[in-house]
Amino acid sequence: MACFIAPMATGIITTLFRNKVPASLKISWLNIMLWGGVAMLAIEHIAHGEVVLYPPFLTAMQNPAEIPVMLQEMATVGGTMTIAIVLIWVVLVAITSRMPHLSKQVE
Amino acid sequence: MLDFLGEGSTNKKFLLPKFFYTIDCIKEKFCIRGESMWLITTLIAALCMTLVWYIAPRIYKLDLLSLMLWGASLMILVDHILGYEGGSFFEMETEGFINNSILLGIVMIIPVFIIWILVLIIKKPKKNLEWR
Numbered sequence: 001m002a003c004f005i006a007p008m009a010t011g012i013i014t015t016l017f018r019n020k021v022p023a024s025l026k027i028s029w030l031n032i033m034l035w036g037g038v039a040m041l042a043i044e045h046i047a048h049g050e051v052v053l054y055p056p057f058l059t060a061m062q063n064p065a066e067i068p069v070m071l072q073e074m075a076t077v078g079g080t081m082t083i084a085i086v087l088i089w090v091v092l093v094a095i096t097s098r099m100p101h102l103s104k105q106v107e
Numbered sequence: 108m109l110d111f112l113g114e115g116s117t118n119k120k121f122l123l124p125k126f127f128y129t130i131d132c133i134k135e136k137f138c139i140r141g142e143s144m145w146l147i148t149t150l151i152a153a154l155c156m157t158l159v160w161y162i163a164p165r166i167y168k169l170d171l172l173s174l175m176l177w178g179a180s181l182m183i184l185v186d187h188i189l190g191y192e193g194g195s196f197f198e199m200e201t202e203g204f205i206n207n208s209i210l211l212g213i214v215m216i217i218p219v220f221i222i223w224i225l226v227l228i229i230k231k232p233k234k235n236l237e238w239r
Contacts, residue, residue: 003186033177036175036179036219037175037181037182040215040216041182043218046204047205049204084185088177
């Protein structure tokens, strides 16, 4: 329904506070992965008619009975997506910080 | 809507090039239908872009494109796993404006490429090449 809202919210926060995060943590990698996924999933949701370009933007919002289902999906699917992306970012940062030659290549 | 490539088309033999019949054959053989296809198209795009990133000069910022595609692949994979409701993992039908899931997969990649092109235009790689 709107699972990409959770990673989008995370992406907004991490993008806004990117300058406050040490450069060694490579927050840009997390931002890029989050925004790439959000852009593609947004198109998928538009194609499925779950997102519209006029208010209230989410078709589930038009039916009050669907709102709790939508929120639950946002929390479960969206939350898991965000956790998965953050985990991959942590693994990438951990690997590149322990292998300087690999870090240089990626840079 | 855009069903001219979809399964709903009755006379698609007269509309589609041979390439799409081949894809249909592969899909039938491996029971790959519906939603699974845009996960596969995104994964293929991510793999291809990672390979190109490894070869191409860094100024083209293919790391950005690859990371965006890998992020999207992971998110779609999580969506598929959590939305799985039994039966064959690849036997899900797609609905909406675009019925053909391969076409949807290609359409989904477009915004990521637009972002990458915009970043390239802003960073001006040709200018950087001249400086070197």
